[in-house]
Amino acid sequence: MNKHIREMVPYSSARDEFSGHADIYLDANESWLGGNDGINRYPDPLCRKLRKEIEKTLGIPYQMTAVGNGSDEIIDMLIRIFCEPGKDSVMIERPTYGEYSVLASLNNVAVIDVPLQESLQLDKSGMLKAIAERKLKILFICSPNNPTGIVYSLDDIAELADCNEGITVVDEAYSDFSEDFRSAVSLIESNKRVVVMRTLSKAWGLAGARIGIMAADPEIIAVFNKAKAPYNVSRLGQDAAIGALVNIEAEKAVVDEIRRERKRLGAFLLLLPYIRWVIPSEANFILAGVDDPGRFCSYLASCGIVVRNRSSEPLLSGGVRITIGSEEENMKLEEALVGYSKMQEEGPVCR
Numbered sequence: 001m002n003k004h005i006r007e008m009v010p011y012s013s014a015r016d017e018f019s020g021h022a023d024i025y026l027d028a029n030e031s032w033l034g035g036n037d038g039i040n041r042y043p044d045p046l047c048r049k050l051r052k053e054i055e056k057t058l059g060i061p062y063q064m065t066a067v068g069n070g071s072d073e074i075i076d077m078l079i080r081i082f083c084e085p086g087k088d089s090v091m092i093e094r095p096t097y098g099e100y101s102v103l104a105s106l107n108n109v110a111v112i113d114v115p116l117q118e119s120l121q122l123d124k125s126g127m128l129k130a131i132a133e134r135k136l137k138i139l140f141i142c143s144p145n146n147p148t149g150i151v152y153s154l155d156d157i158a159e160l161a162d163c164n165e166g167i168t169v170v171d172e173a174y175s176d177f178s179e180d181f182r183s184a185v186s187l188i189e190s191n192k193r194v195v196v197m198r199t200l201s202k203a204w205g206l207a208g209a210r211i212g213i214m215a216a217d218p219e220i221i222a223v224f225n226k227a228k229a230p231y232n233v234s235r236l237g238q239d240a241a242i243g244a245l246v247n248i249e250a251e252k253a254v255v256d257e258i259r260r261e262r263k264r265l266g267a268f269l270l271l272l273p274y275i276r277w278v279i280p281s282e283a284n285f286i287l288a289g290v291d292d293p294g295r296f297c298s299y300l301a302s303c304g305i306v307v308r309n310r311s312s313e314p315l316l317s318g319g320v321r322i323t324i325g326s327e328e329e330n331m332k333l334e335e336a337l338v339g340y341s342k343m344q345e346e347g348p349v350c351r
């Protein structure tokens with residue numbers, strides 16, 4: 001941990017200094033005018049009610065969680081807490097989620113990247129070698145990985161985390177969509193340098209509310225809470241998150257439908273002549289290889305459907321990432337995909 005973080009005196013907010021119940025709050029220069037939702041008041045800096053709900057619904061103990069303004073804030077804070085700018089480095093695999101390296105660069109922290117294997121699995125021996133050669137502050141592992149949808153072996157992750165003297169961050173943003181998923185949360189008990197991230201942006205439908213969850217040893221949780229902005233998660237966000245977690249049946253139904261549609265759409269894609277490969281995904285998207293991804297994406301855009309061209313990423317030549325939409329959206333996508341086949345044969349048509 002950076003010395004200046006260890007030694008800094010945290011900001012002490014009005015909400016930190018008084019936490020009981022009072023009739024009249026004249027301690028935070030808030031407005032007395034407000035609706036029933038309490039939006040005129042500052043939110044709880046420690047998201048206590050939300051974290052109790054996280055414990056109940058996700059099964060992660062209260063004292064092992066903290067909440068960020070999206071996972072992106074958690075990534076940024078971990079880099080700022082553990083890495084000295086201009087000196088330390090973090091390690092990522094490629095291809096993976098782009099924010100790890102962007103946030104490292106923002107903080108002037110070097111990025112060591114180790115390519116995945118051809119199979120898009122972790123190159124464990126390459127990573128172990130890189131870990132032994134260069135002392136890392138943070139190793140980022142994304143499982144299921146974005147943009148491949150592939151889940152890595154928890155035993156491999158545990159071995160890498162044990163050999164890494166720094167922090168190992170396991171990003172489980174898409175874990176809800178994976179069947180028989182083994183979470184890295186179980187590793188924290190025996191390795192206090194493991195940090196796991198979850199988000200309510202994907203399976204829980206709250207991307208606009210910005211709720212990222214960090215599971216870690218209470219010592220890391222305490223440092224995160226000391227270093228973060230005091231009111232990093234809005235009251236609206238906390239309330240929306242509690243509402244979503246209480247309604248777990250709705251989440252389960254959506255996840256079930258997405259898994260069904262993922263299977264169906266994957267099989268459909270493989271029947272199309274211009275699709276070269278489809279990676280079996282455990283996330284809410286499918287990565288498929290197409291003959292001319294630029295042309296393919298602009299065709300779909302002309303039909304009003306936007307997908308993500310990932311073909312410039314290493315190992316992903318021709319790769320296009322397609323989010324699993326609702327059944328109705330997927331039907332429209334399939335219609336457009338059939339139209340693209342016809343266009344290849346007969347020239348431009350788009351309905």
Ligand SMILES: *Cc1c(COP(=O)(O)O)cnc(C)c1O
Nearest residue numbers: 070071072097146173199201212
């Ligand atoms: C979408 C995504 C997130 C979520 O980020 P938030 O800031 O919580 O919305 C985190 N990690 C990965 C790999 C993602 O794809």
